Amino acid sequence: MGEINKVFKAISDPTRRKILNLLGNKDMTAGEIAEQFSISKPSISHHLGVLKQADLVQDDKRGQFIYYSLNSTVFQDLIRWLHDLLEVDRSGEGEGKNEGKRKISKGDN
Numbered sequence: 001m002g003e004i005n006k007v008f009k010a011i012s013d014p015t016r017r018k019i020l021n022l023l024g025n026k027d028m029t030a031g032e033i034a035e036q037f038s039i040s041k042p043s044i045s046h047h048l049g050v051l052k053q054a055d056l057v058q059d060d061k062r063g064q065f066i067y068y069s070l071n072s073t074v075f076q077d078l079i080r081w082l083h084d085l086l087e088v089d090r091s092g093e094g095e096g097k098n099e100g101k102r103k104i105s106k107g108d109n
Helices: 004-011 016-027 030-034 043-052 072-086
Strands: 057-062 065-070
Touching: 004 016, 004 043, 004 072, 016 030, 016 043, 016 057, 016 065, 030 065, 030 072, 043 057
Parallel strands: none
Antiparallel strands: 057 065
C-alpha cells in the first residue's frame, strides 16, 4: 500500500475521523458535512483535502454539487497491511511474530 504515512496522518485527527464516520453512512456534500461541525467551512475543506490526498475519500460532481464518499479500497489495504504486520495465523491458533519478545515499559528506556 503506497502512501501509508498520509493515511495515518489523515486518520490521526478526530475531526477527520468524524468525517469518515459520517461518510460511512452516506455520501455527503461539503456543506452537509460542515453542518455537523462548529468549525468554519474552509477548515472542513482543508480536512477533506487531507482525506483526499490520503485517498480515503473520493469526490464526484453531481450537477452543481460535489459529493464525497469513502474509498473502501484504501481501508481494505490498510486492514491487509495491519494483518500482515501482525502475521496473524489464519486458523486463529498462532500468535503474532512478536510473541515472546520482551515488552518495553516506560522505565526500560
